[in-house]
Amino acid sequence: MLENIDFTLVNWSRGQFALTAMFHWLFVPLTLGLAYILAYMETMYVKTGDPEWKRITKFWMKLFGINFAIGVATGIILEFEFGTNWSNYSWFVGDIFGAPLAIEGIMAFFLESTFIAVMFFGWDKVSKRFHLTATWLTAIGASLSAVWILVANAWMQNPVGTFFNPETARNEMTSFWDVFLSETAVNKFVHTITSGFVFAAIFVIGVSSWYLIKNREHLLAKRSIVIASVFGLISSFVLIGTGDSSAKEIVKTQPMKFAAMEALYEGQNNAPLVAFGILGGEENYKNMNADSQSDFLFKIEIPSMLSWLAYGDPDSYVAGMKDLIMGNKEQGILSYKEKIIRGYEAQQSLRALKAAQKEEPNGEKAEALKAKFRDPAFIENNVQYFGYGSFYDPDPIQIEKNAFTMVPPISMTFYAFHIMVMLGGLFLVIFAVFLFLVMRNQLHNKKWLLWAGVWTIPLAYIAQQSGWIVAEVGRQPWVIQDLMPTMKAVTQIDVVSVMTTFFLFAVIFIGLFIAEVRIMVKQIKVGPKKKEDPNNV
Amino acid sequence: MFESLSHLALQQYWWIIISVLGGALVFLMFVQGGQTLIYQIGKDKDERTLLINSLGRKWEFTFTTLVVFGGAFFASFPLFYSTSFGGAYWAWMILLFAFIIQAVSYQFRSQPGNVFGPRTYETFLFINGLIGTFLLGVVVASFFTGSQFSLTDMNEMRWHSAFRGLELLLNVQNLSLGIAVFFLARTLGLLYFLNSIEDETIDKRIRKHLWYNTVPFLVFFLTFIIWLMLNEGYAVMPETGEIFMQDNKYFLNLIQMPVVLVLFLTAIALVLYGIFISLFKKSNSGIWFTGAGSFLTVFSLFLLAGFNNTAFYPSNVDLQSSLTIIKASSSHFTLTVMSYVSLMVPFVAAYIWYTWRAIDKKKIDKDEMTSGEAHFY
Numbered sequence: 001m002l003e004n005i006d007f008t009l010v011n012w013s014r015g016q017f018a019l020t021a022m023f024h025w026l027f028v029p030l031t032l033g034l035a036y037i038l039a040y041m042e043t044m045y046v047k048t049g050d051p052e053w054k055r056i057t058k059f060w061m062k063l064f065g066i067n068f069a070i071g072v073a074t075g076i077i078l079e080f081e082f083g084t085n086w087s088n089y090s091w092f093v094g095d096i097f098g099a100p101l102a103i104e105g106i107m108a109f110f111l112e113s114t115f116i117a118v119m120f121f122g123w124d125k126v127s128k129r130f131h132l133t134a135t136w137l138t139a140i141g142a143s144l145s146a147v148w149i150l151v152a153n154a155w156m157q158n159p160v161g162t163f164f165n166p167e168t169a170r171n172e173m174t175s176f177w178d179v180f181l182s183e184t185a186v187n188k189f190v191h192t193i194t195s196g197f198v199f200a201a202i203f204v205i206g207v208s209s210w211y212l213i214k215n216r217e218h219l220l221a222k223r224s225i226v227i228a229s230v231f232g233l234i235s236s237f238v239l240i241g242t243g244d245s246s247a248k249e250i251v252k253t254q255p256m257k258f259a260a261m262e263a264l265y266e267g268q269n270n271a272p273l274v275a276f277g278i279l280g281g282e283e284n285y286k287n288m289n290a291d292s293q294s295d296f297l298f299k300i301e302i303p304s305m306l307s308w309l310a311y312g313d314p315d316s317y318v319a320g321m322k323d324l325i326m327g328n329k330e331q332g333i334l335s336y337k338e339k340i341i342r343g344y345e346a347q348q349s350l351r352a353l354k355a356a357q358k359e360e361p362n363g364e365k366a367e368a369l370k371a372k373f374r375d376p377a378f379i380e381n382n383v384q385y386f387g388y389g390s391f392y393d394p395d396p397i398q399i400e401k402n403a404f405t406m407v408p409p410i411s412m413t414f415y416a417f418h419i420m421v422m423l424g425g426l427f428l429v430i431f432a433v434f435l436f437l438v439m440r441n442q443l444h445n446k447k448w449l450l451w452a453g454v455w456t457i458p459l460a461y462i463a464q465q466s467g468w469i470v471a472e473v474g475r476q477p478w479v480i481q482d483l484m485p486t487m488k489a490v491t492q493i494d495v496v497s498v499m500t501t502f503f504l505f506a507v508i509f510i511g512l513f514i515a516e517v518r519i520m521v522k523q524i525k526v527g528p529k530k531k532e533d534p535n536n537v
Numbered sequence: 538m539f540e541s542l543s544h545l546a547l548q549q550y551w552w553i554i555i556s557v558l559g560g561a562l563v564f565l566m567f568v569q570g571g572q573t574l575i576y577q578i579g580k581d582k583d584e585r586t587l588l589i590n591s592l593g594r595k596w597e598f599t600f601t602t603l604v605v606f607g608g609a610f611f612a613s614f615p616l617f618y619s620t621s622f623g624g625a626y627w628a629w630m631i632l633l634f635a636f637i638i639q640a641v642s643y644q645f646r647s648q649p650g651n652v653f654g655p656r657t658y659e660t661f662l663f664i665n666g667l668i669g670t671f672l673l674g675v676v677v678a679s680f681f682t683g684s685q686f687s688l689t690d691m692n693e694m695r696w697h698s699a700f701r702g703l704e705l706l707l708n709v710q711n712l713s714l715g716i717a718v719f720f721l722a723r724t725l726g727l728l729y730f731l732n733s734i735e736d737e738t739i740d741k742r743i744r745k746h747l748w749y750n751t752v753p754f755l756v757f758f759l760t761f762i763i764w765l766m767l768n769e770g771y772a773v774m775p776e777t778g779e780i781f782m783q784d785n786k787y788f789l790n791l792i793q794m795p796v797v798l799v800l801f802l803t804a805i806a807l808v809l810y811g812i813f814i815s816l817f818k819k820s821n822s823g824i825w826f827t828g829a830g831s832f833l834t835v836f837s838l839f840l841l842a843g844f845n846n847t848a849f850y851p852s853n854v855d856l857q858s859s860l861t862i863i864k865a866s867s868s869h870f871t872l873t874v875m876s877y878v879s880l881m882v883p884f885v886a887a888y889i890w891y892t893w894r895a896i897d898k899k900k901i902d903k904d905e906m907t908s909g910e911a912h913f914y
């Protein structure tokens with residue numbers, strides 16, 4: 001059955017979405033975090049009346065504005081692409097995914113776009129307090145817009161609060177609160193948003209460090225570093241905490257992703273965590289079969305740490321990729337082959353229902369099949385594996401082969417995960433060191449450290465992108481975990497059209513990126529206004 | 538409250554919300570219309586900066602409305618979203634590109650080091666104004682003229698034209714609505730400038746250009762409406778859900794829904810009145826009348842497309858695949874949840890209104906552009 005799928009189309013569509021999402025994600029984290037940093041700075045201005053605070057706020061606000069526009073421009077593309085390139089998906093999940101998206105628009109985007117205008121144009125037109133409120137509301141609006149899109153994304157990783165309606169052939173929502181407050185949604189939101197805070201803090205520290213290196217804007221730089229490092233430090237703790245709770249949740253909801261993050265082939269008790277590792281033989285990871293073994297050229301392990309990370313118990317069993325594919329009776333793990341057969345049965349029942357309805361819409365046969373989809377046992381045993389059915393083949397040996405294709409790209413997931421974690425640790429150290437030294441007024445003469453601050457900015461970009469890769473590449477082949485494989489979600493269209501739009505996007509993005517970076521660098525070089533008008537503070 | 542409503546009532550409620558958003562979007566396209574007039578109304582750099590700054594304080598609002606319009610359509614009528622966006626791929630993609638380049642243009646245009654120079658960003662704004670309005674008009678026209686798609690019994694879309702949406706441009710009715718929306722946006726743009734800019738020379742130029750844009754708008758709009766009233770339309774048999782072609786369907790809708798008829802006629806009167814007082818009475822408040830009229834026109838056109846047993850997104854290759862608000866909608870539960878969210882809309886509208894009043898207390902003029910603080914774009 002897989003031979004009916006046009007994988008060139010699937011891959012180009014995925015490529016296009018990845019290109020857009022990753023490009024979008026270059027700008028959003030800074031918006032999320034910087035908004036709060038400058039809201040805090042403005043609060044200081046309103047509280048103290050010190051014109052220097054106004055000058056500092058306005059400087060960061062200018063950089064915020066440049067960055068914000070491009071985030072808006074790329075955000076709308078994602079919304080459109082759900083429909084244009086993932087048509088089957090948008091029907092299948094529209095009932096769940098659409099609601100957060102609409103709420104996002106009504107609640108968050110209007111808040112953001114209205115008050116951002118006050119932020120930029122309102123300095124001389126509204127009262128200080130109104131302006132300050134607008135700045136805080138912009139920050140909250142930005143965070144709110146992240147809530148809803150992440151709720152939607154979390155549902156795709158862990159589809160709860162819904163049931164499959166055979167009449168409409170899609171999933172429908174049964175509990176808004178289950179969708180909104182699922183463990184995945186909460187973890188994902190807090191983890192993502194604090195990663196944005198950390199990112200912005202690194203950005204502010206980096207830019208401020210550059211001023212100190214150039215012996216300019218000492219007061220602005222130091223005040224900014226104090227605020228950013230405290231903000232970054234607090235955010236880092238929350239980030240690490242939610243990283244830990246995410247891991248505990250992923251091992252339950254997406255065990256294959258979890259195993260791929262660690263390149264764990266064989267399950268084991270007291271599973272060690274690979275603190276640092278280099279994977280060997282690419283081929284081994286691409287064509288997995290029953291004999292495949294993990295292959296590290298080099299690794300440093302922490303004994304029992306993975307078991308502890310996953311279940312809070314060093315003795316617990318962590319399933320490897322091969323356990324998940326081939327099944328493990330002892331651990332009560334169902335094989336992919338079995339899941340494929342069960343999912344196929346659910347799909348066949350749906351086809352039978354559609355055929356019966358054609359003959360007689362409300363006939364006995366149709367009613368019986370409809371009732372089957374309401375039967376808890378059938379839901380539990382078959383419907384929850386619906387998506388696996390797409391990997392079915394009449395030849396049982398082929399099913400086993402297909403099952404081995406259902407692993408995410410291992411090395412990409414593994415490296416992205418480790419890079420993300422290591423950089424997260426590094427940022428924590430940077431915040432602590434910068435805060436310590438700036439408080440003791442010893443920072444400005446440590447040039448090497450200031451340069452390190454500047455060069456951490458690109459690392460923060462890498463960490464952000466890695467996080468996205470872990471979440472999105474790591475869950476392949478699913479667009480909706482266990483229910484819809486990516487290959488089934490795609491719009492049926494000629495691949496040339498998708499390739500054309502891919503390259504158009506690429507050209508536009510490169511152009512926008514060059515313009516954005518140059519404008520940003522230019523504005524940083526120019527620096528803040530020389531002085532605030534003393535009559536206007 | 539909402540959970541006690543029938544599924545149909547919720548579907549109708551959401552179709553009304555979509556219609557409101559559609560109406561608001563077209564009204565707010567004065568931004569797009571204004572963008573196409575920067576070089577005709579602004580004769581030197583300072584004047585152009587003035588015009589762009591006047592629009593620059595509103596563009597995000599239009600943009601956000603477009604995003605919300607898309608999001609609300611996705612949420613309430615996902616089958617439309619999957620069918621139209623996936624099917625008419627190129628129509629939506631071109632529209633999308635026109636909006637991507639807009640979003641950065643205001644912010645980047647006057648920034649030093651913007652690589653491509655202010656002229657490029659002004660061109661981007663023009664392209665957005667032209668394509669954004671015209672293509673949206675074309676796509677909305679297909680709500681009445683139909684598209685080439687069919688649906689499988691699993692609701693998977695198949696598009697039957699290799700042009701993937703560009704074939705909509707081959708239909709004269711679609712073109713006439715597209716052109717009408719383009720000139721309407723320009724008319725609204727001119728009226729907005731009149732209202733928000735304090736400058737005598739610009740004022741005179743605007744009133745002259747109002748003639749050049751109002752006339753083609755009326756010609757193309759009336760062409761579309763007359764065709765709409767005379768032609769057959771996509772009707773639904775309420776008992777069976779079967780779709781069939783009915784003569785003068787949209788005219789009948791207007792007669793059978795007198796409220797919509799009154800709204801529609803009021804709308805036209807308001808549009809004309811706003812233009813009239815701007816041309817002959819030297820008034821600056823035309824935007825409010827023509828704006829409200831444009832909103833109501835689009836609002837009532839959407840009601841004509843979706844209500845009174847009509848298929849709002851018809852297929853002209855497989856009649857029975859045509860989408861009605863019943864067939865395309867989300868579940869009862871989801872619509873209920875979203876209806877609660879919709880209660881926030883008046884609150885949102887109120888804070889937008891309050892904020893804009895605070896910002897727009899004073900008209901924008903050339904002095905403000907040189908004062909440093911407020912000149913932004």
